[in-house]
Amino acid sequence: MENILDYFKRNKMIVLVGLVVIALGTGYYLTQRHQTATVKNDLKTETKVSAAKKEDKVAKAPKSKVVVVDIQGAVKTPGVYRLQAGAIVQDALKMAGGLIPNADVKQLNQAKKLTDQMQIYVPVVGEKSAGSSASGSNGSGGDKKVVNINTATVDDFKNVSGVGPKKAEKIIAFREKNGEFKQLHDLTKVSGIGEKSLDSLKDQLTV
Structure with a gap:
């Protein structure tokens, strides 16, 4: 025991330095541990917030029309x-x-x-299409069909003088892209149909 006390007396500085180093090391270890725990808690919090936001977006997603x-x-x-x-x-x-x-x-x-x-x-076979109806007569005295441009198919347009298959497809494509025609004059918005063309077609068409 006396030998130990003598050693401490002779080496006070060494012992003190050792104790300081141990204290600093312990403090550093505890600080790092605390910081690590804080980071983990922050990550958990961010994960929960992110998950909550995703659930909120799903809940607010518009229902299919x-x-x-x-x-x-x-x-x-x-x-x-x-x-x-x-x-x-x-x-x-x-x-x-x-x-x-x-x-x-x-x-x-x-x-x-x-x-x-x-x-x-x-319609049933032999029945007139909902897109056309009998109206008036042509120059030869036969029936003339008036075609509804909002419901007519390519086949319906075959009954319209001056509208070939390609022009009929353009009319239908325009209608499907932009919605139903409000008036006959809207046909002039279709590529290939101008005012003169419309004048020759208007007696055969309706909306």
Whole structure:
């Protein structure tokens, strides 16, 4: 014991320095441990906040829009149906149970995009299309069909003098992209149809 005390007396500085080093090392270790714990807690908090934001975005995501259409005529189950926005006439016909055997599919544009509150009428074979009706007479005394440019198919436009297949496709493409025509004069917005062309067509067309 006396030897130990003598050693401490002779080496006070060494002992003090050693104690200081130990104290500093312990303090550094505790500080680092505290900082590590703080970083981990911050990461956990950020993760929770991020997850909460994602859940909030999902909750606020807009619900898919629907369109309501009225399907009548040569289908198995006529009625009013709700479909997802972006659906086409073919999808609506499936909802109505499909076509009956004598339905005239040639008068339908099954690829047409549906719009809200749209009515789809499916004619039977031999029946005039909903897109056209008899009106007046031509120079030879026969019937002249007046074609509705908002519902007519390429085949319907074959009855219009001055509208070939390519021009008919342009009219339909414009209609599907921009919506239904409000008036006949809107046809002048279609490439290839000017005022003079419209004058020669207006007696054969309607909206």
